[in-house]
Structures are given as structure tokens and as C-alpha cells.
Amino acid sequence: MNQKVIGLSGDEAVAYAVKQCNVDVVAAYPITPQTIIVERIADYVNDGEVDLEYIPVESEHSAMSACIGAAAAGARAFTATAANGLALMHEVVYIASSLRLPIVMAIVNRALSGPICIHCDHSDTMAERDSSWIQLYVEDAQEAYDTVIQAFRIAEDPSVLLPVMVNLDGFIVSHTLQDVSVLPDEVVSEFVGKRQVASIDVAGKTVPMMLHPDNPLTFGPLDLFDYYFEHKRQQEEAIKAARDVIKRVNEEYYKISGRRYGDGMVDSYRMDDADIAVVGLGSTMGTVKEVVDEERSRGLKVGAIRIRSFRPFPVDQLLEELSRVKVVGVLDRSGAYGAPGAPVYNEIRSLLYDLDKRPAVLGYIYGIGGRDMPPELVKSVIRDLENALEKPPETKVEFIGVRE
Amino acid sequence: MKKGWREVPIGGICWVSSTEYKTGTWKTYAPRIDYEKCTNCGFCWFYCPDGAIRWNGEEKPKVDYDYCKGCGICAHECPAKAITMELEVK
Incomplete structure (x- = not known):
């Protein structure tokens, strides 16, 4: 073309x-x-x-x-x-x-x-x-x-x-x-x-x-x-x-x-044998893919899933991909104040409830108001998820990149 | 028996034509044209927001009471003061 x-x-x-x-x-x-x-x-x-x-x-x-x-x-x-x-x-x-x-x-x-x-x-x-x-x-x-x-x-x-x-x-x-x-x-x-x-x-016509x-x-x-x-x-x-x-x-x-984006609903990256999945929306997932490459090169089985269609929600694709991993990190660029977690996290936690063997799901709220999400911050998320592989965590939703 | 969701037209569109809705039943006051005073200027036809004045430009206008909601704009605009609003008695 x-x-x-x-x-x-x-x-x-x-x-x-x-x-x-x-x-x-x-x-x-x-x-x-x-x-x-x-x-x-x-x-x-x-x-x-x-x-x-x-x-x-x-x-x-x-x-x-x-x-x-x-x-x-x-x-x-x-x-x-x-x-x-x-x-x-x-x-x-x-x-x-x-x-x-x-x-x-x-x-x-x-x-x-x-x-x-x-x-x-x-x-x-x-x-x-x-x-x-x-x-x-x-x-x-x-x-x-x-x-x-x-x-x-x-x-x-x-x-x-x-x-x-x-x-x-x-x-x-x-x-x-x-x-x-x-x-x-x-x-x-x-x-x-x-x-x-x-x-x-209408009216018989x-x-x-x-x-x-x-x-x-x-x-x-x-x-x-x-x-x-x-x-x-x-x-x-x-x-x-x-x-x-x-x-x-x-x-x-x-x-x-000559261009397509995953199956249209989700864009999965290096998920085939992944133990850890990082899930999110939008441009940040480009950064996540870069960091996934780095982590892969040092042997960590991590992949990324970019949700392309948030509505309708990619139920089948996510169930299939996430049922095979041990730990899921969900990145949310918005809050749901007073809810258990933020919007994407809440959807994914709910979706996985019916699985016999559920992965741990950790939530990260980042980038609110345009706060930068540099590769170092993505790495710290992946470090956190890697630790969760060893030791299953308590329910966790964390704000990252905000000053304490 | 009311229709189920598979039978109802989508988008909230009614399954009868909009012309079937006789909105004229809404009115409290109805316009009456005094044809002695009417100059056939067409202002009522122009101003009616519901297209409820029938006028062909030659014969004097008629109110279509099936659709007239009784807003009174025609009476307000009529330069010859030929239209009065009368309380509907049912």
C-alpha cells in the first residue's frame, strides 16, 4: 500500500x-x-x-x-x-x-x-x-x-x-x-x-x-x-x-x-509465558513495553496488556490471558474516590472472581493531573510485582509518583 | 401485552408516525381568528412554532387544532389583533 x-x-x-x-x-x-x-x-x-x-x-x-x-x-x-x-x-x-x-x-x-x-x-x-x-x-x-x-x-x-x-x-x-x-x-x-x-x-413500514x-x-x-x-x-x-x-x-x-492493534480489543505484549502482567490504558503502555523488554533481558517473565477497548470491556481476552499469570499489576490514570480501587482495577478484580485459581491483583494509581510516569517508576511497579510472586500480598491499591 | 426489548424499535423511536400525536390536546387556551379583522398577512403562519397554522397564501389561515398547543404566539404577533385566545371548555 x-x-x-x-x-x-x-x-x-x-x-x-x-x-x-x-x-x-x-x-x-x-x-x-x-x-x-x-x-x-x-x-x-x-x-x-x-x-x-x-x-x-x-x-x-x-x-x-x-x-x-x-x-x-x-x-x-x-x-x-x-x-x-x-x-x-x-x-x-x-x-x-x-x-x-x-x-x-x-x-x-x-x-x-x-x-x-x-x-x-x-x-x-x-x-x-x-x-x-x-x-x-x-x-x-x-x-x-x-x-x-x-x-x-x-x-x-x-x-x-x-x-x-x-x-x-x-x-x-x-x-x-x-x-x-x-x-x-x-x-x-x-x-x-x-x-x-x-x-x-415504524407504523407497519x-x-x-x-x-x-x-x-x-x-x-x-x-x-x-x-x-x-x-x-x-x-x-x-x-x-x-x-x-x-x-x-x-x-x-x-x-x-x-498493514497495521493492527492486537485483536482490536487488547494489545498484548510478550504475554506468552508471562508470570506477571502489567495492565493499563493509553500512552503509558508504550513505556511499560520498553521496561518489559529490559526486565525480560534479565530473565523476569513479565508481559504487558494494553486495554484498547475499555467499553465494551475485553472480558474473554483478559480472562484467558490473566488466568495464566500469577500476579497482575493494574495501572489506573484516574481515581475512584471512596471505591475499593480505581476503575480499571475494579473491573479486573471483579472479572477474575470466577476463576478457580486467581492471580494476585495489585492496583497502582499514577499520573494524575499529568504527573510523569518515567521508566524508573514502571520498574518500581514491576519490582513490587516480582516481590508479590514470592510473597502473596495483602489487598493493595497504591498511589505512585505522588509526594509523601 | 407490552412489547419486549427485542421487539421495540431501537433508539427510543416510536413505532407510530409523529403525525399520530395529537398534541392539540395539551392546550388550555385556543386561538380564534376573527376573519373580519384578518388581513391575510401570514404572520401567524410564520410565527407558529408548531406549524399548526394552515395557510396557502391565498385563502385566510386556519388553525389546525389537532397540533396547536395554545401557546398564543400567533395572537401576540398578529398585527391586526385578529386572534384572541379563548379558554377551552371541555
């Missing part, structure tokens, strides 16, 4: 992908560290490089609302935000997924206020984890580009019809220049196609699931106790169905690009 290699930051890579994906409507409001995405898309529109309707809205609440209107009218819609922008959007985030509109949104992960902080952690998207949006976390700018393209295919799959968040770490990925291989426009255009609208049975005067439909009516529960039950089925679609799209994308 004839691919160009260009220097792009994570934000620019997202914008470049959006330019190629036959998007009809972008409604967005700038917020650090996402701003470059909306600026670049605005440049493309201004320079006539892309044919889409760009709506400069007055807030993120309006950005998502405009995307909902556009998607309900049959358009392919995209937006991007971060942290407090996502929080302001919260109400409509749930509405987008409950109306089953395949919107794609890039989130540049940033700590939620307060106190005010513009740097990376995952508190913003973890606050949306139960919104029935698909959440994919990427490791670098290349994956951000690739995942935005895949996201439209996943969201619009007739068995799914749910919106997708593509999450990239603020500044670490969003503002760091990287060699990114980009596909030719026509290849991406063919891969994503034009937005296909699903069909729905099968009609396109979109707002159109020929087939008047009611989107977003009052549901109450009569049917609300049934609609929520459908959402669970749809997000479960997304597991197979994420895997399939990962493979199909591999055929056109």
Missing part, C-alpha cells in the same frame, strides 16, 4: 483522519489540549480541502447537540473535546448513545477540574464510562489516526449503532510530533464509505432511521417506566455486539494498512 509518512502530532493525526472519512458535519468547541483538532479541521474547511459543514458552536453541550441533530438527519458527524468540555457535554453524551446515533468523538484526555489542570489523566472519560459509548484508548499518534478511521465503521455497523470515543492522552500524544503513515484519501474513503442509515420498522419529511419519526420522546428499561436493555446488547465488530474492523484495516 502506497502510504505517505508525515510528521503529525496526535491532534493533527485525528484531524487528518477526519478529513479523509467523508464526514458531513463537524460541530466543536475548542478546549486545551484538543484545540489543534478543531483548528486543523477549520483550516481544511477554509482551504476547500474537505467538503463538510463546520458548525462553530458556543459550548460543548451545543457541539454534541448539533452532532445529534446531524446524525439523526442521516449525516456522518464528528466532534472532539476534553475534560471540562466533556463534563459540560455529559447530559447529551447519554442522549447520543440512547438515540443510537453513530457519532465519533475524539477525546484528548485531560484531568477534570478542580483544581484546574490541563494535563493528562483519564478522569474525564472515566466519568462517561457507563454512558454506553464505545471507548477506545490509543497509545500514540499513529493509532489515533488509524482508530478514528476504524471508529466510523464500528459506530455505523448495523449490529452496533452506538457512538464511539477515541481517547488519546493529552499532550503526551496530542502535542507530540510523530512519523505517521497515512493512507491515500481514496483508500480511506472506500474503507469508510458513505454513512449508511439503518432501517427501522420499514423506513430509514432518520429525520425526513417523507417518513416522520419521533426521536427522543418521553419513555418512562413503560419502555425506558427495554431501551436500556437494547443498549447493553449493542455494546456487547461491538466486541466482534471492533475485532473485525481491526483485521479489515490491517488488510489496507
